[in-house]
Amino acid sequence: MSTETIENTKQGVEVAKPTEPLLSKKRKQLLTNPLDEDNPITIQVLGICSALAVTVALKPTFVMAIAVTAVLVLANVVISALRKTIPNRIRIIVQLVVVASLVAIVDQVLKAYSYDIWKELSVFIGLIITNCIVMGRLEAFALGNKPWDAFLDGLGNSFGYAWIILAIAFFRELFGSGKLFGYQVMPDSYIGNGVMMSPAGACLLLGLIIWVVRSKSGYVED
Amino acid sequence: MENLLNIFIKSIFIDNMIFAYFLGMCSYLAVSKKYKTAAGLGMAVIFVLGITVPLNWLAYNFLLKEGALTWISAEFASVDLEVLKFIVFIAIVAAFVQLTEMVVEKFSPSLYNSLGIFLPLIAVNCSILGGALFLPTRDYQFAEAVTFGLGSGIGWFLAVVSLAAIREKMAYADVPKPLRGLGITFIIVGLMAFGFMSFGGFELPFKTTEQQQADQEKSSAKIENKSVEQLVISVENTTP
Numbered sequence: 096m097s098t099e100t101i102e103n104t105k106q107g108v109e110v111a112k113p114t115e116p117l118l119s120k121k122r123k124q125l126l127t128n129p130l131d132e133d134n135p136i137t138i139q140v141l142g143i144c145s146a147l148a149v150t151v152a153l154k155p156t157f158v159m160a161i162a163v164t165a166v167l168v169l170a171n172v173v174i175s176a177l178r179k180t181i182p183n184r185i186r187i188i189v190q191l192v193v194v195a196s197l198v199a200i201v202d203q204v205l206k207a208y209s210y211d212i213w214k215e216l217s218v219f220i221g222l223i224i225t226n227c228i229v230m231g232r233l234e235a236f237a238l239g240n241k242p243w244d245a246f247l248d249g250l251g252n253s254f255g256y257a258w259i260i261l262a263i264a265f266f267r268e269l270f271g272s273g274k275l276f277g278y279q280v281m282p283d284s285y286i287g288n289g290v291m292m293s294p295a296g297a298c299l300l301l302g303l304i305i306w307v308v309r310s311k312s313g314y315v316e317d
Numbered sequence: 318m319e320n321l322l323n324i325f326i327k328s329i330f331i332d333n334m335i336f337a338y339f340l341g342m343c344s345y346l347a348v349s350k351k352y353k354t355a356a357g358l359g360m361a362v363i364f365v366l367g368i369t370v371p372l373n374w375l376a377y378n379f380l381l382k383e384g385a386l387t388w389i390s391a392e393f394a395s396v397d398l399e400v401l402k403f404i405v406f407i408a409i410v411a412a413f414v415q416l417t418e419m420v421v422e423k424f425s426p427s428l429y430n431s432l433g434i435f436l437p438l439i440a441v442n443c444s445i446l447g448g449a450l451f452l453p454t455r456d457y458q459f460a461e462a463v464t465f466g467l468g469s470g471i472g473w474f475l476a477v478v479s480l481a482a483i484r485e486k487m488a489y490a491d492v493p494k495p496l497r498g499l500g501i502t503f504i505i506v507g508l509m510a511f512g513f514m515s516f517g518g519f520e521l522p523f524k525t526t527e528q529q530q531a532d533q534e535k536s537s538a539k540i541e542n543k544s545v546e547q548l549v550i551s552v553e554n555t556t557p
Contacts, residue, residue, distance in 0.1 A: 140499055143342040144443045187440060188411050195404045203400060218450040221403050225443045227343040294337060295514065298507030302500050309495035316498030 125247040129255035135228045136259045136301075137308045142228035146260045147297040149219050153276050156264035158212050159219065160257035162205065164250070166197045166223050167232060171249035173197075174237040181238075190233045191224065198223050228256055263300055267291045321464045324457075328468030330516040334444045335476040336509065341444030345477055346502060355481035356474075358439075363470030365417070365439050366448050369410050370466030373449040374459060376405055382453075399453070406449040414440040444473055480506065 135141045142163075149159045173193050174181075181189050202220050205213040213220070223229065232252055237245045268274055271291035273281030290296040309315070334340045341362070348358045379385055381402050386393035418436045422429045439445060448469050457465060483505055492501050 137499070140346055141343060143346065144339045147339040147342065188408075188415075191407050191411055191440070192404065195407050199400055199403045202403070217454060218447060221406075221450045222340070222443050222447055224403060224407055225441050225446045227441070230441050293510070293514065294339060295507045295510035297339075298503050298510055302496075302503030302507065305500040305503065306493075306496045309500065313495075315494050 122244065122247055125244060126251040126254075129248075129251040130258065131255075131308070131312055132314075134255045134259065134308065135231070135252050136256060137305045138312075138314060139231065141231045142226045142256055143301075144222060145219050145226060146256070146263065147294065147301060149216060150260055150264040150267055150297060151271070151292060152268045152274075153261065153264045155212050155215050156260050158205070158209065159216060160253070160260060162201050162220060163223055163226065163228070163256060164253035165201055166194065167229050167253045168246060168249035169197050170194050170229055171232060171237045171245040172242050174233050175240055175242045175245035178238050186238070190230065194229055194233075195224050228252060259304065262304060263297065266300055267297060271296070321460060324461055324464045325468045328465050329472040329475065330513065332469075333472040333476060333513055334447065334469050335473060335506075336513040338447065340447035341442045341473060344439075344442050345473075345480070346499065349477055349481040349484055349502070352478065352481045352485055355477045359474030359477045361436060361439055362442065362444060362473045362477075363467065365410075365414060365436075365445055366470035366473070367463070367467040369413050369445055370448045370452070370469075371459065371463045372409055372413065373406050374452055374457065374462040376409060377402065377452050381405060402450075402453065407446060410445050410449065411440045444469065476509070480509065483509075 129135060133139065136143065136146055145159060145163070150156050170190075170193055174190060177189070198221060201223070202213075205216075205220065232249060236248045240248070265275070268276075269280065270288045272287045273279060273285040288296075291300070331337065335342065335345055344358065348354050377385075379388060381398045383397035383399065384394050385398075386396050414436055418429075421436075448466060451465075452462065455465075480502075484502065487501065487505075496504075
């Protein structure tokens with residue numbers, strides 16, 4: 096008797112609220128679209144500052160990618176959970192406060208556990224706050240969707256961001272100093288290409304990467 | 318005075334926000350399609366940077382830095398609130414931007430129409446927060462901070478206006494399809510950055526070689542002092 100009622104209530108709940116599977120097709124797209132078709136850097140044009148500034152070598156870039164992933168995913172979840180209580184007029188300030196506190200935590204963790212890289216990244220950790228990817232995703236997605244979807248969206252976008260900046264850093268470190276992750280790869284006779292190390296080289300390289308990515312995906316800007 | 322002039326020139330040309338640090342890149346690319354909007358946002362950036370950098374300097378030196386609270390009472394000499402710098406800086410920037418928007422809307426509707434739409438964009442412009450975050454790493458005096466803020470703003474303005482001018486001309490060029498828009502813009506920015514690199518090492522007023530030598534000796538002496546200090550610190554840290 097008792098089991099029956101439990102089953103009944105269970106069924107009742109399921110009928111009233113058909114839940115989506117945890118990784119439905121739509122949700123998988125949230126995760127995979129930002130990797131190429133809807134990439135935050137090459138298509139949406141967000142988060143360019145750090146993409147260019149920290150990519151001199153692979154190691155700091157890798158740390159930066161992890162930091163951005165942590166901040167973006169957590170901020171997306173928090174804002175999405177609070178989305179019904181945030182008044183529309185002050186939403187930017189609320190978002191900034193949430194992001195700034197997360198960044199402060201990341202900053203302290205990095206300072207404690209990898210001081211050298213923290214020093215190298217200097218102001219660019221703090222600038223995750225105004226990284227357009229974070230604000231853009233909060234505005235465009237987290238404010239209108241459930242926390243789990245927002246989590247997946249954050250993860251997808253930060254991976255899309257990560258692979259582009261890692262690609263830039265790969266070429267810049269390889270041709271700029273002949274190393275990868277600090278290990279010598281090129282023969283010793285290779286002379287580092289100064290252009291790759293300079294900010295200007297990063298711009299040219301990103302332009303070329305965008306060219307390749309867009310000619311593959313067929314995206315044309317008018 | 319010479320020092321201020323140097324900081325001014327340096328923050329416009331050598332340490333240009335766009336070409337040396339890529340700060341404010343997102344809005345830089347987004348608004349540089351038309352010359353007019355670019356100039357509008359550029360003016361707004363000069364204004365906001367020129368005021369928020371000194372404001373943040375005050376906040377940092379009288380509130381956040383280690384031992385900064387001693388003006389209240391000597392007990393606070395060991396208080397270090399630097400952890401809070403991100404929240405304080407961004408709050409000051411956002412609040413100031415909001416305030417300016419309201420004041421401008423109230424007192425000068427014509428200015429609001431030309432500038433107002435850009436103001437909310439500025440709160441999340443990296444160059445504003447970046448300007449503030451450079452303060453702890455560079456030991457500026459107040460006057461120097463004001464100069465630095467204004468100079469950086471003017472540097473950003475120059476960069477955005479010149480890019481917009483080039484992009485307007487680009488309309489007549491036959492660019493390969495996938496490269497159109499963002500791709501070619503990046504390549505232009507890269508070439509412009511090469512141009513700005515030629516300002517490197519520029520210093521005002523021009524010094525005689527003797528003065529330069531004296532400066533070099535001074536700076537090398539400073540480095541030696543620093544390394545000794547660091548040694549002392551590291552020794553202190555390693556001894557339990």
